[in-house]
Amino acid sequence: MKHIYMDNNATTAVRPEVLEAMIPYYREQFGNPSSIHWAGRAVGGAMEKARGQVARMLNCSPAEIVFIACGSEGDNMAIKGTGYALAEKGKHIITTAVEHPAVLETCQFMEKQGFQVTYLPVDRDGMLDLQRLEAAITDQTILISVMWANNETGNIYPIEEIGAIARKYKVRFHSDAVQAVGKIPVDVQRANVDLLVLSGHKLGAPKGVGAIYIRKGTRLTPLLHGGHQERNRRAGTHNVAGIVGLGLACEIAESELGTYAKQVGRLRNRLEAGIRSSIPDIKLNGHPDPKRRLPNTLNVSFAYIEGESLLLNFDIKGIAASSGSACTSGSLEPSHVMGAMCVDVVLAHSSTRFSLGRDNSEADVDYILEILPPIVQRLREMSPLYNRKEPLTCDECNIVRKL
């Protein structure tokens, strides 16, 4: 069966050249970079080369890059590390209602530690009101944390403008850039971020490696205590092979940013236009202007049907995509991002994310456009909500009550 992978915001395949570059570090060059003997010395250089590759991509100095195990670790490190380091200055954090759980749940944890957190709402397009952000800043605010791009909708946030606000009030600024890095330009100087997190497996490196940018002079209490690695900022033996892979993946992604936006963006737009013209009663989730979204992301709801049953039908046809339905989120409620955007709860259950990648082709898009309309129609015919006479009232937004 034909396999089409359109879930690149969940994870990407390791690029063959990245894997190739990693293999020696599992074999001959197995040393621990902290050792002073020949085995250790043999790998130190490779790790520093990778640090340089990551730094070049973000436009920072290599010393400002710390290798970590995953995006969630970086977000925990940024938020808890700031909280612990700056608690005497203030105990207020500002973030958004649409962050990844790695940020949201860490912030909820900080609330239990006595911090106050403002969760900024978004509008129906999923965008922030920057005046509201500015108004939320108090003399107690120690951190603003806003994602660079949203994993579900692909919405790109105005990080440079938020960075300027943060600078004006001298508040530390963290951005979870896990979905942005490798897809769009990310420049920590232009954006004036102090902390930024990226994850290897979203850009063609393996799972289990990532990096956090820590602007020089940013005081951060470590999350992991133990060794002196990463200049005491992150204990733990280095994942050398993973780090080598991350470095190369960053270098390649940076060199291909222009073609990526063009090639993947064109396919995404083709899919978007095709769905719009062939299926009625749909809703695009996210900013209506595709330029304000990641070039690879399309999130669309199909009225009257539920997301998991759509994904299962896709899977039967070899297509991998993802959904914001409760059933696929592992909770009883649909996606918090859809909730924050006031997407009607039934539509939230059917929100379907296509996140394309370099390996997708025009034929992949056309195949989806061929099989999608009959699947949607069949599920609609089965749905008691389709052609229902009495309108269904939805207590929209109540699913974000906890925010």
Added chain:
Amino acid sequence: MYTEKVMDHFSNPRNVGEIENADGVGEVGNASCGDIMKIFLKVEHAVIKDIKFKTFGCGAAIATSSMITEMAIGKTLDEAMELSNAAVAEALDGLPAQKMHCSNLAADALHEAIKNYRETHP
């Protein structure tokens, strides 16, 4: 995650649709948890002669709806009232644990339809 039987009933659901002028109709679930099941009955001499369903929901919701229609058809109303959600799950060779309470409502929908029949046909 799903058994072959679930996937069979999901891919080829039995008795989908509505019965016009049904003798009994039952609906359970709600939109916010993502599952709504509606069962339509045709009853003759206290026996289920025809049964159809419409479901908005995940794979488990659709498969359990399909299964309950197969289990209920030809049964007396009293026998059908004995069918349980657990029996439906068992007939499908089991459901994932997280689906047992949220999407396993088909027997409830059937019971609602029977109650509706009994109320409207005293």
